[in-house]
Amino acid sequence: MATRTRTLTTSDSSAKAEELAQAAFELFCSRGIDRVNLDEIAAAAGVTKGSLYWHYASKKAVVLAACDVYYARWREQITAATGGAESAYGKLEVAIAYSVRSCLLDEANRVFSTEIVALSLYDTEVRASWAGFLDETERFFLGLTHQAVGRGELVCDDVDRAVDLMLAAMEGIKQTALFRPQICGPQSEQRTERRLLSLLGDRP
Amino acid sequence: MATRTRTLTTSDSSAKAEELAQAAFELFCSRGIDRVNLDEIAAAAGVTKGSLYWHYASKKAVVLAACDVYYARWREQITAATGGAESAYGKLEVAIAYSVRSCLLDEANRVFSTEIVALSLYDTEVRASWAGFLDETERFFLGLTHQAVGRGELVCDDVDRAVDLMLAAMEGIKQTALFRPQICGPQSEQRTERRLLSLLGDRP
DNA sequence: AGGCAGCCATACCAGCCGGTATGGTTGGCG
DNA sequence: CGCCAACCATACCGGCTGGTATGGCTGCCT
Numbered sequence: 001m002a003t004r005t006r007t008l009t010t011s012d013s014s015a016k017a018e019e020l021a022q023a024a025f026e027l028f029c030s031r032g033i034d035r036v037n038l039d040e041i042a043a044a045a046g047v048t049k050g051s052l053y054w055h056y057a058s059k060k061a062v063v064l065a066a067c068d069v070y071y072a073r074w075r076e077q078i079t080a081a082t083g084g085a086e087s088a089y090g091k092l093e094v095a096i097a098y099s100v101r102s103c104l105l106d107e108a109n110r111v112f113s114t115e116i117v118a119l120s121l122y123d124t125e126v127r128a129s130w131a132g133f134l135d136e137t138e139r140f141f142l143g144l145t146h147q148a149v150g151r152g153e154l155v156c157d158d159v160d161r162a163v164d165l166m167l168a169a170m171e172g173i174k175q176t177a178l179f180r181p182q183i184c185g186p187q188s189e190q191r192t193e194r195r196l197l198s199l200l201g202d203r204p
Numbered sequence: 205m206a207t208r209t210r211t212l213t214t215s216d217s218s219a220k221a222e223e224l225a226q227a228a229f230e231l232f233c234s235r236g237i238d239r240v241n242l243d244e245i246a247a248a249a250g251v252t253k254g255s256l257y258w259h260y261a262s263k264k265a266v267v268l269a270a271c272d273v274y275y276a277r278w279r280e281q282i283t284a285a286t287g288g289a290e291s292a293y294g295k296l297e298v299a300i301a302y303s304v305r306s307c308l309l310d311e312a313n314r315v316f317s318t319e320i321v322a323l324s325l326y327d328t329e330v331r332a333s334w335a336g337f338l339d340e341t342e343r344f345f346l347g348l349t350h351q352a353v354g355r356g357e358l359v360c361d362d363v364d365r366a367v368d369l370m371l372a373a374m375e376g377i378k379q380t381a382l383f384r385p386q387i388c389g390p391q392s393e394q395r396t397e398r399r400l401l402s403l404l405g406d407r408p
Numbered sequence: 409a410g411g412c413a414g415c416c417a418t419a420c421c422a423g424c425c426g427g428t429a430t431g432g433t434t435g436g437c438g
Numbered sequence: 439c440g441c442c443a444a445c446c447a448t449a450c451c452g453g454c455t456g457g458t459a460t461g462g463c464t465g466c467c468t
Contacts (some may be wrong), residue, residue, distance in 0.1 A: 172372030
């Protein structure tokens with residue numbers, strides 16, 4: 001799409017740019033950002049580095065674009081997961097279940113987010129991008145939890161604090177999962193889900 | 205190669221090796237592992253790369269040695285911090301206070317641990333080393349918490365689970381602190397301490 | 409004395425990779 | 439048609455850095 005009005009607008013005019021971002025994201029997920037060079041990314045998208053540099057000004061720009069791919073996929077999957085549930089509490093359950101699963105089992109997700117966090121130590125743009133995503137996820141869980149509490153499906157006296165804590169625990173679990181493969185089993189997964197859920201409050 | 209000999213036992217053989225490890229640790233903390241080259245490390249220890257390679261076989265060996273420096277400093281500081289308190293609960297308080305402070309305020313600590321975690325994604329030796337350290341910290345908090353519960357200073361029905369959760373939250377807080385500088389203020393620090401402490405149980 | 413091992417410096421290499429220079433092809437448009 | 443802009447390929451550069459080859463110096467041991 002957008003093949004004709006290829007004027008001087010931004011890079012969304014070209015589907016190739018998106019294809020390059022997708023390819024970069026996949027490669028970054030499997031092998032880490034600085035273990036993937038631009039030749040590989042370009043090749044994975046069916047072009048060469050010369051073309052890549054027509055769409056992106058630097059490797060960092062490619063990384064930022066890969067981040068956007070990550071965010072878009074998260075939105076897509078989280079809405080798909082929560083779409084089935086009716087109650088706000090039910091949505092919370094499946095949202096946490098999805099998050100735990102992606103934390104504990106989806107190694108690609110772990111690789112990418114770990115690399116981005118490490119990059120954020122030195123690059124303010126990457127850090128700002130990731131911070132925006134963290135805000136988005138917090139707003140998401142905050143909204144659901146407030147809904148559940150407002151509808152009487154959950155009892156929690158300090159929602160903001162509870163969500164903060166739950167998200168921090170989730171990040172911590174994701175990180176330690178790298179070093180404790182044993183906690184990635186299916187029964188451990190369910191237990192983790194229940195623990196995180198209970199951090200948000202109690203059922204009435 | 206002949207790295208043996210040395211009349212006075214094993215690794216104590218050369219103080220220069222330790223000095224190199226210390227220098228490497230400081231540099232890694234300030235600028236990240238792969239933004240520091242071996243020439244700089246050697247120079248910081250007053251030698252050149254040629255000598256560095258007499259003490260260490262590769263850059264990875266230097267990284268591992270820097271990890272050991274990190275562990276040693278943690279032990280030293282945590283024992284110093286908990287030395288003043290008599291009750292087990294008091295020790296828990298100061299241990300958590302120290303951990304929170306180092307998570308939220310000590311940026312060098314954050315840089316180093318973040319880098320090591322990222323490296324652990326690909327290097328099994330580094331991962332094993334860090335996993336050992338995580339085990340050590342867990343054992344430390346587990347021991348204190350069990351003590352506090354056994355002495356009636358704390359009420360907690362599932363210590364293992366509580367410590368797990370507290371440590372996960374602490375890791376998560378450390379990570380998100382990078383993206384939310386506002387949570388690093390002193391009053392926020394105390395609140396964080398209290399929240400983490402309350403995760404371990406209630407006072408009788 | 410003299411040999412040897414520990415310790416260190418100098419000089420050098422080679423591969424990797426981000427980035428660039430340049431030129432070719434296509435298609436829309438005046 | 440002819441021109442230009444979008445898009446892409448080829449070839450190349452140059453800096454950085456982990457790692458090595460080699461030899462010098464020191465002091466202990468026999």
